[in-house]
Amino acid sequence: MKRLGIGIAILVVAALLGGYFIHRHRESAADAKKRQGMPPAPVTTQAISRKTVTLKLDAIGTVEAYSTVTVKSRIDGQILKAGFRQGQMVRRGELLFDLDPKPFQAQLDQAQAVLARDQAQFENARLQTRRDADLVQKGFIAQAKYDTDKATADALGASVDADQAAVQLARLQLGYTRIRSPIDGLAGSILIYPGNLVKNNDTTLVVINQVQPIYVTFSVPQENLPQIQHELASDTVKVEAQPAGDASKPIVGHLSFVNNAVDATTGTIQLKATFANDGRSMTPGQFVNVALALKQLPNALVVPTQAIERGPKGSYVYVVKPDRTVEVRYVTAQASAGGDTVIDGGLQPGEEVVTDGQLRLYPGARVTPDKASSATDANR
Numbered sequence: 001m002k003r004l005g006i007g008i009a010i011l012v013v014a015a016l017l018g019g020y021f022i023h024r025h026r027e028s029a030a031d032a033k034k035r036q037g038m039p040p041a042p043v044t045t046q047a048i049s050r051k052t053v054t055l056k057l058d059a060i061g062t063v064e065a066y067s068t069v070t071v072k073s074r075i076d077g078q079i080l081k082a083g084f085r086q087g088q089m090v091r092r093g094e095l096l097f098d099l100d101p102k103p104f105q106a107q108l109d110q111a112q113a114v115l116a117r118d119q120a121q122f123e124n125a126r127l128q129t130r131r132d133a134d135l136v137q138k139g140f141i142a143q144a145k146y147d148t149d150k151a152t153a154d155a156l157g158a159s160v161d162a163d164q165a166a167v168q169l170a171r172l173q174l175g176y177t178r179i180r181s182p183i184d185g186l187a188g189s190i191l192i193y194p195g196n197l198v199k200n201n202d203t204t205l206v207v208i209n210q211v212q213p214i215y216v217t218f219s220v221p222q223e224n225l226p227q228i229q230h231e232l233a234s235d236t237v238k239v240e241a242q243p244a245g246d247a248s249k250p251i252v253g254h255l256s257f258v259n260n261a262v263d264a265t266t267g268t269i270q271l272k273a274t275f276a277n278d279g280r281s282m283t284p285g286q287f288v289n290v291a292l293a294l295k296q297l298p299n300a301l302v303v304p305t306q307a308i309e310r311g312p313k314g315s316y317v318y319v320v321k322p323d324r325t326v327e328v329r330y331v332t333a334q335a336s337a338g339g340d341t342v343i344d345g346g347l348q349p350g351e352e353v354v355t356d357g358q359l360r361l362y363p364g365a366r367v368t369p370d371k372a373s374s375a376t377d378a379n380r
Contacts, residue, residue, distance in 0.1 A: 061218035
């Protein structure tokens, strides 16, 4: 009885499976017939080509000033006037602020007067020492008198040296009343206005950023570090930067810095690129799209990146056959650059692939290619 029950169960399962596959076959046949009656799908196509491709690493970078100077006063004093406008480009040596010079001019005058007095006394003592030298040789004065006068002359000479240093210091202090730009750069906001008192090395007057040239800092995965170091050792590595939302041509610079340690928390390495920034289109703190050029692949087989679809078996494209139906071709993508993807075989130059309209396609589907778009893309 037990064996009879198992046999009946097997027969029931077989009947159910048979009915399922018959039903699926009928559905597939119905679907195929239905698809044959569908109108051709409008698509956009592009011809496959071979060309030299520059492989790039894409990243988001932050613009940094090439150098930054925080301008402070080196003396205590009152600001009389500012010699520049906020946001103005200033040149090295250009006047930024005038401080009240009168107290420092008075100190200089006093130091010069003390110097003149001590110089006169030193000159008199020097002459007296010369006279004493002749008299002591003839025995007219004691040696002790000569030694005393010589010591006095030496002390006055040292006083003159100290006075000259005091005059130089007073002149420096007077020069500090005219604060000048130490670099070429873009001035920020005036933080202390004329009329206010400032203290030595205490109050920031203005911040100047050097923006020509300028840095862009970005990070890339550590896996790319060997290739970057190899390219940097053999040649200049080009870097392109484009501010977000800017449709103009990217700005070209060069890689100038590779950090000496990988960030263990992110697995990335920090890089810096230098740009001339002639048009001052980049500003410190700005985010930009960065593309680091690694190497060139000559005569590479490329397809538009938007033509590549991904499925359970891998990446594939829809190829338009001469009868205006499509077939699926599986491809192996190597790298992407500038809207193109380099593939390793599977296609031939001149074949057309679908770049837009894939959602309505299936193997054998009829299509109506957009000839204008195809021709335009093929001539790029």
